[in-house]
Amino acid sequence: MLQDSEEELTRQDILTILAEMMSAGDLNTLLDMVVMEVPGIVRGSGGSVYLVPELVPQYGQRPASTQYRVGADGNSDIGPIVVLAATSKTALDEYVGRAFYSIGDGFAGWVFANGKTLSLRDSGDEQESRTIDPNLKWGDRYGGAKAYYADQGKPKPLLVAPISVSKKTIGVLKIAGLQRDQPFSDDAEKVVETIGRIIGNMIQQNYVMQNHNRIQEQRTMDFLSLSHELNTPLVGLIADAENLLTNLRDADPVLTDEAQSILEHALRLQLMTETILITLSRQTPRRMFTLGSIAEALRDAVQMFQSEAKAKGCEILLPDSTIEAFPLIEMSYFDLTNAFKNIIHNAVKYTFTARADQRRFIRISGTQENPNQFTVKIQNYGVGIGVEELKHGLIFQPYYRGVLASDHRRTGSGLGLAFAKQVIEDLHHGTIELISESQPGGAYLTTVIVTLPRTQTDRREVMPG
Amino acid sequence: MSLRILWIEDDHYAIKGLVRPLEKKGVQIEVASSAESGFQKAKVWNEYDMIIVDLIMPLSDHPGKIPPEIEGWGLEPYVGLGILKWLFHEVKAKCPIVVLSVIDDPLVGYGIDDSLLAGRWVKRGLLPSKVEQEVTRLLQDAA
Numbered sequence: 001m002l003q004d005s006e007e008e009l010t011r012q013d014i015l016t017i018l019a020e021m022m023s024a025g026d027l028n029t030l031l032d033m034v035v036m037e038v039p040g041i042v043r044g045s046g047g048s049v050y051l052v053p054e055l056v057p058q059y060g061q062r063p064a065s066t067q068y069r070v071g072a073d074g075n076s077d078i079g080p081i082v083v084l085a086a087t088s089k090t091a092l093d094e095y096v097g098r099a100f101y102s103i104g105d106g107f108a109g110w111v112f113a114n115g116k117t118l119s120l121r122d123s124g125d126e127q128e129s130r131t132i133d134p135n136l137k138w139g140d141r142y143g144g145a146k147a148y149y150a151d152q153g154k155p156k157p158l159l160v161a162p163i164s165v166s167k168k169t170i171g172v173l174k175i176a177g178l179q180r181d182q183p184f185s186d187d188a189e190k191v192v193e194t195i196g197r198i199i200g201n202m203i204q205q206n207y208v209m210q211n212h213n214r215i216q217e218q219r220t221m222d223f224l225s226l227s228h229e230l231n232t233p234l235v236g237l238i239a240d241a242e243n244l245l246t247n248l249r250d251a252d253p254v255l256t257d258e259a260q261s262i263l264e265h266a267l268r269l270q271l272m273t274e275t276i277l278i279t280l281s282r283q284t285p286r287r288m289f290t291l292g293s294i295a296e297a298l299r300d301a302v303q304m305f306q307s308e309a310k311a312k313g314c315e316i317l318l319p320d321s322t323i324e325a326f327p328l329i330e331m332s333y334f335d336l337t338n339a340f341k342n343i344i345h346n347a348v349k350y351t352f353t354a355r356a357d358q359r360r361f362i363r364i365s366g367t368q369e370n371p372n373q374f375t376v377k378i379q380n381y382g383v384g385i386g387v388e389e390l391k392h393g394l395i396f397q398p399y400y401r402g403v404l405a406s407d408h409r410r411t412g413s414g415l416g417l418a419f420a421k422q423v424i425e426d427l428h429h430g431t432i433e434l435i436s437e438s439q440p441g442g443a444y445l446t447t448v449i450v451t452l453p454r455t456q457t458d459r460r461e462v463m464p465g
Numbered sequence: 466m467s468l469r470i471l472w473i474e475d476d477h478y479a480i481k482g483l484v485r486p487l488e489k490k491g492v493q494i495e496v497a498s499s500a501e502s503g504f505q506k507a508k509v510w511n512e513y514d515m516i517i518v519d520l521i522m523p524l525s526d527h528p529g530k531i532p533p534e535i536e537g538w539g540l541e542p543y544v545g546l547g548i549l550k551w552l553f554h555e556v557k558a559k560c561p562i563v564v565l566s567v568i569d570d571p572l573v574g575y576g577i578d579d580s581l582l583a584g585r586w587v588k589r590g591l592l593p594s595k596v597e598q599e600v601t602r603l604l605q606d607a608a
Binding site: 224227228231232233234235236238239240242243246267270274285286287288332334 | 476479480481482483485486521567568569570571574579585587588589590591592593594
């Protein structure tokens with residue numbers, strides 16, 4: 001449920017939305033449905049919903065985005081107009097204090113209760129402007145015309161209902177009757193009033209959606225600014241770190257080691273920043289896709305954590321003999337590599353440290369089970385994930401940390417798998433699932449299974465690799 | 466004669482390390498830190514072997530009136546898009562043009578044909594060695 005409906009709609013907002021709904025045919029479709037359902041109600045001449053616009057000081061001025069027609073031939077384009085009659089003087093008086101009348105077939109005009117200029121146009125195409133009596137009311141005579149709709153000089157009853165949004169009357173709904181000089185039934189009046197309410201609700205919903213979209217757009221721009229400000233010094237840090245390492249290649253090995261360490265920390269910081277920004281934005285970013293190598297993405301990801309794994313007596317094993325056969329797939333390389341980095345980092349982090357007489361492994365494998373997909377599996381032995389957490393997908397929720405992962409005060413952001421899921425499923429249209437099988441001694445064998453389509457068939461933004 | 470690259474980038478000072486390996490090889494990197502500055506320098510695009518453009522930048526970094534030719538660039542979602550459209554469609558620059566930005570959106574959504582670009586590099590996670598490698602490759606292809 002959108003929460004943005006508290007803000008007051010301006011009249012311009014309302015008119016813009018109503019005009020768009022008219023252009024889309026929404027209102028006419030609604031009318032057609034009602035006319036079919038309720039006997040005795042038919043469309044009047046012109047047969048459309050008319051709008052009560054903001055005060056238009058002169059004939060011919062109209063909102064640029066709308067077009068209005070009156071008259072059976074549809075050619076009498078006279079700008080914002082409206083409803084021509086009301087079921088009663090009382091009802092009409094409720095309509096923003098304005099009185100309306102028309103003269104002749106194909107004619108419509110309006111009177112502004114505050115005495116603005118009236119424009120008249122009759123079927124003979126003559127046009128005159130007059131300043132009118134501000135006290136003119138429904139039923140009064142003006143220039144020989146009577147204040148009801150006239151079809152070839154004969155009075156014709158109309159049903160009119162207000163269209164209200166946020167308790168403001170912003171329009172009226174007009175439906176003509178077939179039977180001249182016959183009143184409408186109570187049922188017919190109720191139906192028309194109901195339609196007016198429905199239209200008001202449609203406008204309200206449209207406005208709320210538009211406002212929501214505006215807010216989303218602003219959030220996207222705010223997020224972009226934040227991303228730019230965070231990433232700029234990081235880019236500089238990574239660049240300087242690599243340059244330092246390059247310059248120290250032939251220097252003291254201790255210095256080289258320290259420069260290498262700085263670069264690795266800078267790249268880890270980049271990964272963390274990216275994970276946080278993407279996950280917290282809760283939006284799937286728009287990306288260019290290129291043909292890329294899963295093997296290269298996995299190698300990049302493994303390289304970042306190989307040292308940390310080694311420090312725990314663990315080795316990350318890539319399938320050296322088969323990895324070159326891993327296919328090229330359409331991917332956002334940076335994002336997919338980051339997804340693998342988060343998964344592999346979890347594997348390293350939650351692998352139990354090997355004792356002196358042990359070796360531990362994180363195994364990565366890939367299989368092509370059908371020509372259109374490729375599956376990567378990353379398996380580790382260590383801290384597991386509970387059955388209920390897997391079953392309900394809790395482990396993929398931002399900030400969620402597995403119960404077993406959180407024991408012994410292990411720290412973590414809880415964002416890595418949420419990020420990986422967003423990249424793999426939302427961005428790449430693949431799937432990610434976890435299996436965690438209990439082993440003797442309290443450890444678990446945890447496998448992350450990532451399946452990716454080879455092509456992104458619904459994307460137009462795939463660039464040649 | 467050494468190679469000359471025009472780099473239109475307002476955060477040049479923070480990320481100048483990206484082009485350090487190129488500078489060490491003798492490539493001359495000329496910087497424009499705003500769209501206006503880039504506009505003035507890129508008028509003579511044929512004096513450069515490559516132009517690298519960021520997408521997010523200010524219109525101008527000087528007080529005073531913006532040249533009327535670039536006023537419309539401020540209405541683009543990213544100012545750099547205005548530069549690109551001007552380079553491709555008005556001055557019809559023939560040197561390789563590369564986008565280097567944190568923005569990773571496809572540019573076709575902003576009215577720019579990605580295939581006109583010689584390269585599209587994303588700043589996030591970019592290494593100077595990769596920049597050097599890509600510039601070398603592109604200039605060899607262009608030669």
